[in-house]
Structures are given as C-alpha cells and as structure tokens.
Amino acid sequence: MTKGFCDNPAASALSAIRTSGAVKGYMNLSPNDIALPRGVSDFLPEAAAKIDSIESRLLRVFELWGFRRIITPRLEYEEVLATGMGEELKGKTYRFDDRQSGRLLALPPDITPQIARIAATRMSSLPLPYRISYSGRVLRQTEVQAGRSREIFQTGVELIGLDSPEADAEMIVMAIEAMKVLGLDNFTIDLGQVEFCQGVFQASGLSGEPLRQLRDAVSRKDSSAVASLLKGHTVSPESAREISALPRLFGGREVLETAQNIAANPRSRAALDSLQQVLEILDIHGVTDFLSIDLGETRGLDYHSGITFEGFVAGFGEPVCSGGRYDSLTARYGFAAPATGFTFNLLNLLQTVERRPELQGCAATDFLLFNTSNDRRNVLQVARQLRSLGYTTSRDIIRRDYARSFEYAQKMNIRCMLVVGDDNEPYRAVRISDGCTIPIEKSMIAQPGLMNHIEKSRGEN
Numbered sequence: 001m002t003k004g005f006c007d008n009p010a011a012s013a014l015s016a017i018r019t020s021g022a023v024k025g026y027m028n029l030s031p032n033d034i035a036l037p038r039g040v041s042d043f044l045p046e047a048a049a050k051i052d053s054i055e056s057r058l059l060r061v062f063e064l065w066g067f068r069r070i071i072t073p074r075l076e077y078e079e080v081l082a083t084g085m086g087e088e089l090k091g092k093t094y095r096f097d098d099r100q101s102g103r104l105l106a107l108p109p110d111i112t113p114q115i116a117r118i119a120a121t122r123m124s125s126l127p128l129p130y131r132i133s134y135s136g137r138v139l140r141q142t143e144v145q146a147g148r149s150r151e152i153f154q155t156g157v158e159l160i161g162l163d164s165p166e167a168d169a170e171m172i173v174m175a176i177e178a179m180k181v182l183g184l185d186n187f188t189i190d191l192g193q194v195e196f197c198q199g200v201f202q203a204s205g206l207s208g209e210p211l212r213q214l215r216d217a218v219s220r221k222d223s224s225a226v227a228s229l230l231k232g233h234t235v236s237p238e239s240a241r242e243i244s245a246l247p248r249l250f251g252g253r254e255v256l257e258t259a260q261n262i263a264a265n266p267r268s269r270a271a272l273d274s275l276q277q278v279l280e281i282l283d284i285h286g287v288t289d290f291l292s293i294d295l296g297e298t299r300g301l302d303y304h305s306g307i308t309f310e311g312f313v314a315g316f317g318e319p320v321c322s323g324g325r326y327d328s329l330t331a332r333y334g335f336a337a338p339a340t341g342f343t344f345n346l347l348n349l350l351q352t353v354e355r356r357p358e359l360q361g362c363a364a365t366d367f368l369l370f371n372t373s374n375d376r377r378n379v380l381q382v383a384r385q386l387r388s389l390g391y392t393t394s395r396d397i398i399r400r401d402y403a404r405s406f407e408y409a410q411k412m413n414i415r416c417m418l419v420v421g422d423d424n425e426p427y428r429a430v431r432i433s434d435g436c437t438i439p440i441e442k443s444m445i446a447q448p449g450l451m452n453h454i455e456k457s458r459g460e461n
Helices: 011-019 021-026 045-064 078-083 112-121 165-181 194-204 208-219 223-232 237-248 254-262 266-285 346-353 377-388 402-411 442-446 450-456
Strands: 094-097 104-107 130-139 151-160 187-193 291-294 307-313 321-325 339-345 365-371 393-395 414-420 427-431 437-440
Touching: 045 130, 045 151, 045 165, 045 346, 078 104, 078 112, 112 130, 112 151, 112 339, 151 165, 151 346, 165 187, 165 266, 165 307, 165 321, 165 339, 187 194, 187 266, 194 208, 194 237, 194 266, 208 223, 208 237, 223 237, 237 254, 254 266, 254 291, 266 291, 266 307, 339 346, 365 377, 365 402, 377 393, 377 414, 377 442, 402 414, 414 450, 427 450, 437 442, 437 450, 442 450
Parallel strands: 187 291, 365 393, 365 414
Antiparallel strands: 094 104, 130 151, 151 339, 187 307, 307 321, 321 339, 414 427, 427 437
C-alpha cells in the first residue's frame, strides 16, 4: 500500500477550532442543553437517503398517473388555514404572532387544506379536474406521554373536480401501486364508507353526548359498550339492529352482503351501492386481494363524505397511508368542487421498509480521491471527469496518511478510494468493502462502467 498524504494543509484548522478559545463559551453546554425537543428528529445521511428514495418512488408513481406537483408554504395565516380544518386538527396547530402584520400565523398540521386553498384561488380559472401531488413536512401538537412524532412527512395526491366511483378507485389503485413499487406485498387496504355510518347514526335519532359516546364505542369495535348505550336510549328496532351490527361489519367481500341485509335506512343503502360500484372497478384493476372492508370505520366522519381507506403493512400497527373523499372542503374557500385524495406517512413507511435491502436509499459516495502528489491539478481533473460521468466523488482534502483516509472511507460509507499521484503514475482503486486494490489505466477514468469494473475485479490484498 502506498503511504501518502492529501495535499491541502487544512487538517490542523479543525483541531485548532475545537481547542481554541473561540468556542470556549460553548464548551460548558450539557447534553440536555443541546437536545432536540420531544417529537422531532435529526436524520443522518443513511436515513435521509432512504426517505429521499421512498419519496422519489412515490412521486414517480403519481407522475405516471398524470399528477403534477405543487409546493406549499411552511407558514399560513391561522384563520385562513383553520377554514379548511376540522376541530381535531385545529387543536394540534402551532400558532404564533406575526411581527410584520400583527396577525396570527400557523404552521400547517396537514397539507390537504393548503391544496384546497390553492385550488380555490390560484387554480380556479383552470379546467377541472386538477390532479395535484405534493410532498412536505408538517408539525402537530402531541401529548407528551403519547411518544408520537410531532413532525410528519406527507407525500400524497389530491384529485379535485371528479365525483365518480372511478375517481375513488383511482386513489386506491395508486396507493396499492405505490406500495408495490416500494417492494411491499404484505399489506392491506381497509375500505370504509362514512356515509354508511352517518346513515345509521342519523336514523337512530340520537344527538349530543349519547351520539358522541356511540360513535366512540363503534370506533373501538366495542359491542358491549354499544349494547349498553342502546339499553339506555330509545331507538327503533330497525335502528338498534343497524347500530348493533356496526362493530362487526369488517372483513372480506361478504361484509357487503351482511350489511345489505341489515341496513334499512336509505342513506346507508345508497352508500353500499356506491361502495359496490368502486369495488367493481377495483376488480377490473385486479387488486381485490389487497382489500378488506370496514363499514364501522368512523375516522373522519366530520370531514370525509364517502369512500375512505387506510393502508396497513403486516407487523406494523400504524397506517402508512390514508385517504378518502371530501367533497365539501374546497367550498369553504369559495370554490365548490368534489374531491378525493390520500397521503403517505413517510416515517411510518420508513419503519416498514428500512430492513429491506432492495429498498435501501443509496447514501454511499462512489469515490474518495486520495492524492499522493503535492500538485492538486491532476486529482481535480480526475474528480471533474468522474462527476461528469455521474459518479459521486469527494476529495480527501485533509492532510492525513493512507490508513486514516481508508478508515474515513469505511466510516463514511464510501465505496471506493481512488489513489491518484503524479501525471506519469498509474491510478489504483481500493475497494472499501474488502480492501482489494485494482490497477486503473488512466484512459478508463473517462469511460462508462468504471465502478462496475472495480466491483467485479478480483484485485489484490
């Protein structure tokens, strides 16, 4: 192995900064003083690369379906944002005063209300439908004891201007396709129809606190609590039968037949017809094996207006995606249009895929250039050539010996160290995975397939 040093004497600068009085005032900070607030995280290169990989794959699926990306702001006026949010999201919003305007600002806890505002204002002169995709981070207030992340990475789509079963089916098929692109196969899409539940609750005649308690019991699939509530309140026999069935109406396609035999009110029966039409289109797409049905799903009763769905991966308890129809949202901003959409939670997806090698994001750098010459011109030219071919390339500018540069490459996930000397010296590629050295002709630097040659060569130890 050649011993040598990188040519720039910047090495001592970092050490000098660490030991100088310039940072003396900061040396007394304790770990708690520099800790992050609860519920937010740093993402180092490996995790960041995985998130980027997941995001880019999802956005590519959306693009293939004709959706175009927009970028939303990180700040909104609170009253404008609140127009498009339900009470639950309003309670999770971070707010603060704006010194410039004197108005209250808010950090969006969800991107969909922002899309609704944009569709109703900036895009209203364009012909419908709008196929919009987005990706961004939002912040939500959480309970301290909950242990949940306050920061959510959302990547999703909104289809505005279509009220049809095919539009609802398109959202579900896109979600399934996106999960397949990520290499997932052990997942389920749970379908709901909030109008079915709304019809049952409306027919009961219950309101106020009894209705709230009933909805809560149904959401928990608590048949005993539902039965107890029914004993304390007078409802018709038909309504009692409908309500009692809600916690049990989940499973496969057979749930529809059971619900049709039980539902007596017209609103719920119309919801079943709507769901059946969507399922027939999903059959055409060939995705039936990924579907389950939950007609007792109460998520978003005050927000959604039809089909809803959530995506679950086996072994992971939280949904990785969720969506559904919300036909009244854009009207709050003065632009009445039917709409449906869904979003992926990237951090939940990250937890489900991070152990799958085929889904790893490429956080590795291809080349670290180690210069054995006192002249930097040759190594800088090599760096330009490699980057022009698409190789990620960094130069070890710090002055240190070969062994320390190799150790640095190992720790920083660099695939290969290329040893470059004077113009009349041959180059040597050192594979970081096993330390093998491969001679490299200078003409090969400008040729495609260099990394493939290095990885397949036997080399010398």
